[in-house]
Amino acid sequence: MLIEDGSIKDILTGELPPEFKSDDVLTERAAYIMPGLVEAHCHLFLDGGELDFKKRSEYLKADENEMLAVARRNVEASLATGITLIRDAGDKWGINHRIREETAASDELVPEVRSPGLGIRKPKRYGGFMAREVETKDEILAAIKDLLKTGDELKILLTGIIDFETGTVKGKPQFDVDEAKLIVATAHDLGYRTFAHCSGLAGLDVAAAAGVDSVEHGFFMTRDILEILAEKQIAWVPTFSPVHFQWARPEIVGWSEESVDNLRRILDSHSEHIKIADELGVPVVVGSDAGSHGVRHGSAVIDEIKFLVEAGMSMAKALNAATSLPRRLWGNTSADIKPGHKVEIIGLPESPFENPAMSWQPSWVMMGNDSITL
Numbered sequence: 602m603l604i605e606d607g608s609i610k611d612i613l614t615g616e617l618p619p620e621f622k623s624d625d626v627l628t629e630r631a632a633y634i635m636p637g638l639v640e641a642h643c644h645l646f647l648d649g650g651e652l653d654f655k656k657r658s659e660y661l662k663a664d665e666n667e668m669l670a671v672a673r674r675n676v677e678a679s680l681a682t683g684i685t686l687i688r689d690a691g692d693k694w695g696i697n698h699r700i701r702e703e704t705a706a707s708d709e710l711v712p713e714v715r716s717p718g719l720g721i722r723k724p725k726r727y728g729g730f731m732a733r734e735v736e737t738k739d740e741i742l743a744a745i746k747d748l749l750k751t752g753d754e755l756k757i758l759l760t761g762i763i764d765f766e767t768g769t770v771k772g773k774p775q776f777d778v779d780e781a782k783l784i785v786a787t788a789h790d791l792g793y794r795t796f797a798h799c800s801g802l803a804g805l806d807v808a809a810a811a812g813v814d815s816v817e818h819g820f821f822m823t824r825d826i827l828e829i830l831a832e833k834q835i836a837w838v839p840t841f842s843p844v845h846f847q848w849a850r851p852e853i854v855g856w857s858e859e860s861v862d863n864l865r866r867i868l869d870s871h872s873e874h875i876k877i878a879d880e881l882g883v884p885v886v887v888g889s890d891a892g893s894h895g896v897r898h899g900s901a902v903i904d905e906i907k908f909l910v911e912a913g914m915s916m917a918k919a920l921n922a923a924t925s926l927p928r929r930l931w932g933n934t935s936a937d938i939k940p941g942h943k944v945e946i947i948g949l950p951e952s953p954f955e956n957p958a959m960s961w962q963p964s965w966v967m968m969g970n971d972s973i974t975l
């Protein structure tokens with residue numbers, strides 16, 4: 602690969618042309634190379650590996666320096682797994698914006714961070730740790746204008762979270778269709794995309810009707826909703842990981858047998874709908890919700906790729922969902938390995954097509970003119 606100013610100039614095979622001196626040559630070897638991975642949904646300020654509930658809730662009172670330290674570790678762990686582009690999904694302390702600035706100014710090889718800052722939610726509804734409260738139409742408009750002064754896109758808390766004991770979503774949607782349409786139109790007028798935390802049929806109906814750009818989580822999906830997502834090309838970031846962790850380690854929360862059954866049913870239905878989404882042409886994007894209980898930054902993205910493949914998606918499409926597709930949807934420069942594109946490449950010791958069960962630990966990451974060996 603001939604690299605000039607951080608971009609791929611040409612891809613050659615065979616002997617090194619004589620005009621190149623060995624000093625110009627950077628030798629990195631790998632069985633398989635691909636564009637750096639994209640994490641489409643995580644919370645950088647939260648440590649998903651912290652399993653103790655008391656410590657997790659005490660942490661929300663931690664000072665800024667402690668949160669920044671946690672976020673820096675999460676960025677490092679992401680890079681060590683081959684993630685070169687991260688979209689944060691909200692935090693009320695603005696750690697995501699701070700980390701975005703830090704990484705952008707860094708001389709070291711670090712992932713690029715996209716950050717919404719805070720999201721918007723209705724008063725007293727779900728999302729206290731990541732969203733600003735808005736009630737009236739004027740408050741909604743003012744908040745969007747203010748948040749998009751610094752946010753890379755708008756995060757909407759459209760529904761509550763799942764109640765695993767009953768296997769349903771808590772409460773009715775936070776915003777109705779008219780409000781959601783206003784939110785999306787306002788963000789679009791300002792030139793920004795929207796992504797909506799949303800699970801359960803009532804919320805999914807609103808998200809689909811309002812035409813948000815991306816449905817995050819999307820548990821309790823249906824074929825009817827998927828048909829609208831396909832038609833409007835609304836992305837779906839299914840974030841299997843937080844629910845999968847609850848199912849795999851029920852003793853940590855103390856889930857009843859009935860709740861474990863609910864968790865399994867929810868996951869199975871999620872998988873079935875990924876298959877349908879794939880067939881219908883819905884843009885499914887890999888995001889893990891890392892930072893959630895039991896969901897570690899970095900490795901969770903690999904888990905998400907595996908969940909898509911287990912659901913019946915081809916490896917090529919699952920990798921596309923974690924590389925090219927999100928970059929295209931968000932308007933980021935392509936990192937596909939072709940002349941003219943930027944260099945953002947990871948080298949794997951094995952091909953995922955030959956061995957999906959491999960470690961997925963990259964041997965090196967190359968970004969622009971820099972590379973690091975892991």
Ligand SMILES: [Zn+2]
Nearest residue numbers: 642644690890
């Ligand atoms: Zn989230």
